[in-house]
Amino acid sequence: MKTIVITGGTDGMGAALARHFLTAGDRVVVVGRSRGKFEALVSGVAGGDPSATTRAEFLAADLSSLGDGRRVVDHLATHHQHIDALILAASYIRQRRQVTTEGHEASWVLFFLSKYLLVTGLAPLLRAAGRPVVINTAVPGAPADAIAFDDPGMADGFTFRRSNAQQRRANELLGIVATTDNPNLAYVTWGPARLVRSSFAGEVGTAMKVAAVVLAPLLGQRPERAVRPLVHLVDDPTPGRAAYRGAAERSLTVGDHDEDEAVRLVAMVEEHL
Template sequence: MRTIVITGGTDGMGAALARHYLAAGERVVVVGRSRAKFDALLADAPGESRFIAADLSLVAESRRVVDLLKTSYERVDALVLAASFIRQRRHLTAEGHEASWSLFFLSKYLFVTGLAGPLGAAGKPVVVNTAVPGARPDAIAFDDLEMAGGFSFRRSNAQQRRANELLGILATDRCPRLAYVTWGPSRLVRTGFAGEVGPGMRVSAAVLGRLLGQPPEKAVQPVIGIIDDPAPGRTSCRGATARPLTTGPHDEEDAARLASAVERTL
């Protein structure tokens, strides 16, 4: 029996993955904000599971969950990072971090680095990071990671995506056997929209999702393939299609610089 940890596992693609692996007889650990949604998920797919309630936009909560996982499980076979909450504007958490950066990168950094031991204990460890690949190499503002000097949704999104690609360098350097995949769906997914956005984005997402979106159960089929047959090293995919890794002239140095900057803020 494998241990599958899924952040954002009560909605959308995360929930679809949880249902699949519960039905397959795996141990599934879901990290999310809604116990009610988790209970509803279990009604559809009972099995060996655990729910950990947490707001992963808070560093202290991410640390708490990582510590709990390390003390509870000697081995983590797969880590799926799918928690999402979209914000169009800069927002500070109670800890003073920019909320999108904290959720979409700081929490992932803590999970990937903090669970290096349990992942390394697995036979075929895999991290699937739902950070759409393909951000430009210079997307990170190293001197202003939390964008106090000028926030935009587009810049924030690009920086998070590039940072999560560099996180794969740190992760695979520590564990060469690890498969680290930055992954995004091939097209829109018909799922709930969690976030604080304007009415235009919310209506567009709802309408286009209904008209053009694929169901979450279909969207995650490539992820299931990745988890069930992982290939060591860093890769990136849109749906089932492999995409070239974004490369810059100083990737290793940028990854180390990013880690150093983040450690100073945590």
């Protein structure tokens, strides 16, 4: 039986994937904040297959906390022998800079540092799987100079656009680190082909609220539809790095200095963890 770990598996595309893999008979570990949403999701699947309740596990965690991220890694390492797929889909959009009680910028932690902890901390469990895959829902194609190495928390000039580009670039570089460590691993950075009718969790401004409330129901894809290409990438992973929008493969952002930047990123992150 495959073990699939899904952050943000209580809503939106993460929940659509959790429902799919539970229905397919896999073991699914959902990492998220809302136990109520998790229980509703499992009882929906268990109506057709009662075994879903024994194959579904909920790990309550706030992934904008590094402490919670470390606790998730420790729990999984203690209770699981292997992880076949790690799907990173937790999302909480902040259009303003926010500092956590641990002293870090919240979006940088949620969208990158906690992913770094999971991908590196769970490397032994991914290595123990036959054909492991990491799906990182970070839209590929960020500019090569997007990381503020001297000020990743962006105390000096946070904007949503800068913060978003930084985490996307960092998540692409994380693929170099992960696949160097484990050549058997498939590491995919992925974004949907178009707007998805998800919960748009976050503290969003008027423009995004309009998109979420008005445009998404009219123009957006249903999460179940949007994640179909991901199901295929999990079921039949190809070792190495790849980038996708929907079902269309995109060329990886390859700069002359990507490997060096990945090393620099690890050094910066390890200094602050």
